[in-house]
Amino acid sequence: MEPANSGALEALLKRGELVESTSEMTPDYLRELKHTLLFSGDTELISAPAYYLAARKAPSVNAFMTGIAIIQDELAHAHIAYHILEELGESQEDLIFKRDPKAFRYPYAFDVPLESWTELVVANAMYDQAGFCLLGDIHEHGSYGPWKRGLVKVMAEENFHLRNGRNWSKRISQAGGEAREELQRAVDWMFPLTVEWFGLPDNLKQHSTQLDYRLKGLTNDQLRQQWLSTVVPFMESIGIAVPAHQEGDGYVLDYPFPCTFDADEKRWDFKDPCSWDAVLKRWRERGPRNAEMVALFQESFAKFQVRA
Amino acid sequence: MGYTRVHAEVHEYDVFARKTRVEPLHQVGSVVAPDDDLAMAYARATYDEERWVEMMIVPKAAIISLWAPGGDS
Ligand SMILES: [Fe+2]
Numbered sequence: 001m002e003p004a005n006s007g008a009l010e011a012l013l014k015r016g017e018l019v020e021s022t023s024e025m026t027p028d029y030l031r032e033l034k035h036t037l038l039f040s041g042d043t044e045l046i047s048a049p050a051y052y053l054a055a056r057k058a059p060s061v062n063a064f065m066t067g068i069a070i071i072q073d074e075l076a077h078a079h080i081a082y083h084i085l086e087e088l089g090e091s092q093e094d095l096i097f098k099r100d101p102k103a104f105r106y107p108y109a110f111d112v113p114l115e116s117w118t119e120l121v122v123a124n125a126m127y128d129q130a131g132f133c134l135l136g137d138i139h140e141h142g143s144y145g146p147w148k149r150g151l152v153k154v155m156a157e158e159n160f161h162l163r164n165g166r167n168w169s170k171r172i173s174q175a176g177g178e179a180r181e182e183l184q185r186a187v188d189w190m191f192p193l194t195v196e197w198f199g200l201p202d203n204l205k206q207h208s209t210q211l212d213y214r215l216k217g218l219t220n221d222q223l224r225q226q227w228l229s230t231v232v233p234f235m236e237s238i239g240i241a242v243p244a245h246q247e248g249d250g251y252v253l254d255y256p257f258p259c260t261f262d263a264d265e266k267r268w269d270f271k272d273p274c275s276w277d278a279v280l281k282r283w284r285e286r287g288p289r290n291a292e293m294v295a296l297f298q299e300s301f302a303k304f305q306v307r308a
Numbered sequence: 309m310g311y312t313r314v315h316a317e318v319h320e321y322d323v324f325a326r327k328t329r330v331e332p333l334h335q336v337g338s339v340v341a342p343d344d345d346l347a348m349a350y351a352r353a354t355y356d357e358e359r360w361v362e363m364m365i366v367p368k369a370a371i372i373s374l375w376a377p378g379g380d381s
């Protein structure tokens with residue numbers, strides 16, 4: 001197939017129309033689209049082992065079943081992204097089973113172990129909220145038709161995940177005592193990890209090809225603000241403190257962004273600001289649970305493979 | 309597109325469903341499976357976001373496309 005010329009693609013994007021087939025893409029658009037899909041598929045996929053390792057600590061069989069239902073949703077979300085990649089010429093099998101753990105592209109937050117039911121529900125309230133903002137933006141503004149349509153299902157289910165997170169967070173906070181302190185501790189380390197999820201601030205990221213191609217509609221800072229505007233009021237409403245506050249139309253962080261993080265201790269040092277280069281280095285090196293989570297879905301592959 | 313999977317031979321199916329009797333069927337996604345039975349199981353498990361009144365799967369190979377966006381005409 002002849003690659004489309006960039007003039008035709010640009011005109012199509014300007015008219016607000018959707019790209020439907022590879023014949024309408026330039027090689028550059030295709031590459032950016034694949035990057036974006038891979039990040040999304042990897043994030044959905046890795047959330048399954050991350051949530052599973054925590055769901056085992058569920059306080060009741062019912063709670064465990066809810067956790068498993070969410071994990072099943074996440075696997076379906078991963079399938080949607082990988083299947084589109086497959087239609088664009090990638091091998092789903094290679095992507096899932098044959099990549100090195102460090103080659104997966106997902107937010108660093110998932111590499112820090114979720115070790116209790118409380119941490120899992122805080123992840124639902126904050127990580128799934130981040131996914132909801134990012135995917136909602138693609139669902140609303142995205143230029144690739146097949147993905148936009150696939151996200152209808154994903155959005156409905158992410159909404160359920162974050163409602164689960166909010167209901168449980170509220171319940172745990174109302175219980176008070178040690179349960180509530182544990183909740184506050186989880187929010188303390190997970191909140192800044194989700195703030196950095198949205199990437200470099202706009203003033204450091206001069207140019208976004210994803211925005212040019214309408215693979216997303218909002219900038220990193222706009223998405224971060226959107227997330228803050230839902231999470232900060234919610235946490236305050238259930239009496240949990242977060243290091244951010246409203247100022248005028250926006251939200252302001254009460255700590256230097258970025259600053260250093262000790263993943264093993266799950267502790268931020270708000271007195272030790274760092275550079276974005278240091279953050280990018282931490283992301284590249286991946287965190288404590290990266291290899292363990294990837295092994296969880298890769299290890300059976302060789303055993304069960306059927307040779308043609 | 310020349311990919312291999314755990315199963316040597318797999319087929320792609322489009323999944324169609326509708327929520328209410330008054331609305332038409334629409335495509336909700338697709339699944340890849342070695343046979344119809346597994347494809348049905350995958351479709352049921354993957355696209356469970358609604359209480360559908362109707363769901364069906366169609367082997368992609370059985371679909372004859374007359375025209376499509378990005379095509380020649
Ligand atoms: Fe998801």
Ligand SMILES: [Fe+2]
Pocket residue numbers: 074128131157158161
């Ligand atoms: Fe989710």
